[in-house]
Amino acid sequence: MSTLTTPQATKLNLKDFKSVPMRTFWITSIAFFTCFFAWFGIVPFMPDVVKDLGLTPSQKWNSIILAVTGTVFARLLIGKLCDKYGPRLCYTYLLVLGAIPVILIGFVQTPLQFLICRLFIGFIGASFVITQFHTSIMFAPNIVGTANATSAGWGNLGGGANRLGMPLIAAAVVSFGVADEIAWRYSMVIAGIICFTMGLVYYFFTKDTPQGNYKELKERGAMPVFKKDEVSFLSTLKDYRVWILFLVYAASFGMELTVYGTMDDYLQNRFGLERSTAGNLVLSFALMNIFARTLGGFFGDKFGKLKGLRGRVLFLACILAAEGVMLSVFSLTTSLAIGIFFLVAFSITVQMAEGATFSVVPFINKKAIGSISGIVGAGGNVGAFLAALLLKTKSATAESAAIESSKTLGEEAVKTAQTVAASGAVSSGYFLIGGFVVAAALLSLTIKFVTVDEKKNAILNPKTNLTIADK
Known part of the structure; x- marks a missing residue:
């Protein structure tokens, strides 16, 4: 079996649009941005959707939970498919097929139809x-953490950019004579068409590896070494380090998703902000992905050079612990200025923790990068699901009690009591989540690498741009 002959990229040259690794980096980043844009595209329109479809508060919460639930199963499956069929075909089919429910949500007429579309x-x-x-395939070990974090961070940016982009699309639609109250439907259809188009771009302009596509390499008997002696999915499941990283990503990306999805209402209830002001603050939180996640991968690589694979784990544990502390302290603040400070600190640390996680993932088992990435990635959505369920339960219980105790005092008093109760419930929920994050940070310290793995990944072969482990 042939080894790699075309080098992986050893630096992240953002001005390079011609080499296979960098062209893939740009296209996969844009594709991921597009997916996030469509995935959370409905969020800016939720007040319109609630009014149009008559959603109850419970149905609104369920839609948030379903939006992250479907991803769990898809991430578990897609990793193994990537190992077998290559990322090019997997991304193409995901974008093309994923465009269907995005488009269909623009045609829903009932709450049930809306919930089903959000799930898919x-x-x-x-x-x-x-x-x-x-990106793990395209970049060498010395830069893979930075490349992974940057592509993911710029993709996550789509989850914040939709707060600007979707209203702009809606405004453009309205300018053609469409009624304001149904502009969200046309906007989602347009987002779906963009996803479909991006799927075609991925198929025609990317390659699976720096040497070519899986199918071509198999025909030439030149599959790259990371496919040799492919490990079973069962053996991947037995590796305790994979499940620790599953929890770590639940404590980082999962918490970002949950906080991002609940912060608008919390800022309004806790600090009395206007909806537009709260929305802009949450938008700025999401936009930090443009640099914060990259920093996590960058420092993961730096610590890897200084302390080997153990250094990557140590940095991950430290930044994850900082994330948990920032969120817990934020949950206790009643001052807007202090609260914003700790919210920004949480935003930076949670996104750095995500980048640091995937500076470790490629080194767990290079023969099963796809499967491991899928399991760890699914952890983020499991974390988001459980955290959202916790906040929903605490909020619903507190609000019901507040309404019952103040129902004889008038409508305004009931509304005020409900707002205070919701704020307090979410605040206590954030505090508990922060504690879970710190616990996950401590658990991450148990991740170990055998001495031979440390040595193999420490040396970069200057002729092939590959580590000794890849030869």
């Missing part, structure tokens, strides 16, 4: 796994 739209969240798998 969540499948395109599996794009993260393919993105991380593809």
